[in-house]
C-alpha cells in the first residue's frame with residue numbers, strides 16, 4: 639500500500655532528523671516541519687479520499703500512529719537536550735561554595751572619629767553622658783544665651799557663617815550647653831562632641847569646618863579645682879601619661895573666671911620646638927566656671943548651683959597626638975593619609 643509506505647518513509651526521515659537535532663529551537667522547527675499544517679503527512683492525508691473506502695480506516699490509523707511516534711520522539715529528544723544543557727551549565731559554571739570569598743578593601747574610622755569616641759569613653763567612665771545639638775543653630779543658643787548679646791565684641795572673635803533669619807552654622811559646641819541646661823536638672827555632667835564652622839580662610843592651622851568637644855558639669859560647690867582635676871584625668875587618658883598643664887586667664891563671655899588651659903608641648907616635652915613656637919606650651923582648652931548669667935538664663939539658680947565648662951579642638955588634639963602639621967589633611971579625603979590610622 640503506497641500511502642503506508644510514504645508514511646513510513648516520512649517517519650524514518652523524521653526520527654533521523656529529530657535524533658540529529660542539537661538544540662531546542664531546531665527541534666521546534668522539526669515539529670512544525672513534520673506535524674504542522676503544511677507538513678508532508680498533511681499532504682499525504684489529503685490523498686486519503688482517493689483510496690478505496692475499505693482501505694481508508696487503516697491508512698488513517700497508520701497516519702495517527704506515525705504522528706504519535708513523531709510527537710513521542712520530539713518529546714524524548716527535548717528532554718534529553720534540556721538535560722544536556724543543564725549538565726553543561728553544571729560543568730562549565732560550577733560554583734564551589736566552600737571556596738573563600740575575595741576580601742574587598744576595608745575602610746577605617748577617621749582619626750578624629752577615633753579620638754572623639756575615645757574621649758566619650760573617658761568621660762563616660764567619669765559619669766558623664768553624651769549630648770548633641772544641631773549644626774544649623776539659632777543665634778540664641780550659639781550666642782545670646784551664652785552671655786553674648788547682639789553687638790557684643792566677642793561675636794567678632796568667632797567669624798560666623800550666617801544662613802537666614804538669625805540662623806547660623808554653629809561656631810562652637812558651646813551651644814549644646816544651653817540646650818542641655820534647658821532640658822536637664824542639676825546635677826549635670828555631659829560632653830558634646832561635634833562639628834563646628836567658622837568663616838575662615840584655610841591654612842595649615844585653620845579650617846572653616848572642624849571639630850570640638852564641649853563639656854559641662856553643674857552641681858553644688860563646684861570649683862576650679864574640680865575643673866583642673868577632670869582636665870588632668872582626661873589628658874592623662876588621651877596621652878597615656880601625665881601631662882603638665884597650666885591655666886592662664888582667658889576671656890569667654892560665658893564663663894567667669896575664664897581660662898586658657900595649656901599643655902606642655904607633646905612633641906618637645908616642653909623644651910620648645912617649631913610646633914609650640916619655642917614656648918614649650920600648647921594652647922588646647924578654653925574653660926572656666928559657668929557664668930551666673932548663663933545659669934539663670936537657662937533656669938538654673940546660680941545661688942544654689944555652680945559648674946564648669948570647657949571646650950577643646952579635636953583636630954588640634956589629633957594633630958598633637960600624631961605630630962600632624964597641616965589641619966587641611968583631615969578633610970582632604972586622601973587615603974594615603976587616612977590609611978595610617
Ligand code: DAH
Pocket residue numbers: 809810811812852853890892893896923924925926947948949950
Ligand atoms: N567655645 C569656645 C571656642 O570655641 C571654647 C570654650 C571656652 C568653651 C570656654 C567653653 C568654655 O565651654 O568654658 O572658642
